[in-house]
Amino acid sequence: MRILQIVGFVLGLVAFLASALYTGQQMGDTLWKVGVGFMLSVITLILLWPTKK
Numbered sequence: 001m002r003i004l005q006i007v008g009f010v011l012g013l014v015a016f017l018a019s020a021l022y023t024g025q026q027m028g029d030t031l032w033k034v035g036v037g038f039m040l041s042v043i044t045l046i047l048l049w050p051t052k053k
Contacts, residue, residue: 001049005042012038 015035022028 001045002051005045005049008038008042008045012036012042 012035015031015038019028019031019035022031
């Protein structure tokens with residue numbers, strides 16, 4: 001599950017960085033929303049399945 005959390009975070013980060021390239025365009029807004037969606041999903045995964053200590 002930890003790998004899924006890391007992959008989701010990286011995809012969200014890439015979406016945010018790509019949205020910076022398309023600032024002011026429809027593609028930038030779409031990528032921003034995708035990035036927010038990935039980050040919310042990662043937060044949900046972290047809260048539902050915490051790592052073992």
